[in-house]
Amino acid sequence: MEEQGSPIWIDGKLVDWADASVHFVSNSFQYGFGVFEGIRAYDGEQGTSIFRLDAHIDRLFKSAKIIGLDIPYTRETIVEACRETVAASGHSQCYLRPVAYIGYGGMGLNYTGCKVSVGIAVWFWGEYLGQGKLEQGTRVKTSSYTRHHINSNMSKAKACGNYMLFQMARTDALRGGYDEALLLDAEGHVAEGSVENVFIVRDGQLITPPLTYILDGITRDSIIQLARGAGLVVREEFFTRDAMYIADEAFFVGTGAEVTPVVALDDRPIGQGVPGPVTRRLQSLYFDAVRGRDERYAHWVTPVAGVPA
Known part of the structure; x- marks a missing residue:
């Protein structure tokens, strides 16, 4: 993984890489309660394109439903946010990490009423299992x-x-x-x-x-x-x-x-x-x-x- 400092999409806004943070008193930080996706974008025949984006975002929503997490955005919003984040990164090829999480509260193992956030980070990631x-x-x-x-x-x-x-x-x-x-x-x-x-x-x-x-x-x-x-x-x-x-x-x-x-x-x-x-x-x-x-x-x-x- 090579961190390039690309902007990160959080709840509708692109923020600087260094400013993308989650509160210490966060249910997701403390207990791992959240869902995510891993997606790749490639430099191809139509320029930079994201591979099976709709399928990945559909699975993100299914994962959230399974564990009882309500994502406060439509699928279409998250799809467009992924495209926006890749475009803002300047990468011709990259890895995307959308995450739905509870950014604050829920320390009593009860996430009822906690605000659910969505973040999308982008970075360059070569061969996952090692070069070559x-x-x-x-x-x-x-x-x-x-x-x-x-x-x-x-x-x-x-x-x-x-x-x-x-x-x-x-x-x-x-x-x-x-x-x-x-x-x-x-x-x-x-x-x-x-x-x-x-x-x-x-x-x-x-x-x-x-x-x-x-x-x-x-x-x-x-x-x-x-x-x-x-x-x-x-x-x-x-x-x-x-x-x-x-x-x-x-x-x-x-x-x-x-x-x-x-x-x-x-x-x-x-x-x-x-x-x-x-x-x-x-x-x-x-x-x-x-x-x-x-x-x-x-x-x-x-x-x-x-x-x-």
């Missing part, structure tokens, strides 16, 4: 932490507090010399990375865990559509980590990770230990789509042009 990982692939370690059980948390909400688990899992993996963590569910099935959905390739077919207990990833959905559009078979089914050990290929997908090959899990090479041909093909399809180079998916990109900076 898109090309070379990433080394992953199965985490000792278990992905939240379906009844232990609101797994369909992209809620701020949920990410303490993922943060600990990833930090442990990094300290152990790996690039990322893989979390299993309570039954021992492969769930996801710390902030990524996972796919394996077996006999030319893609397999990914079903959405029973994991977040409905927008990049995951994009890859499924791109793969099926290219004639590939995609199956949604549970699998274990030993099935991942003997997969032909594996890769992570997510807004941050984009399409990152997984070349080793628990010090076992996946396939030949290098990014495979199916992964490479999907990388190419994905980057064509996010940059507006594939007319079939032109509706996925929202140009920033026309918004006053």
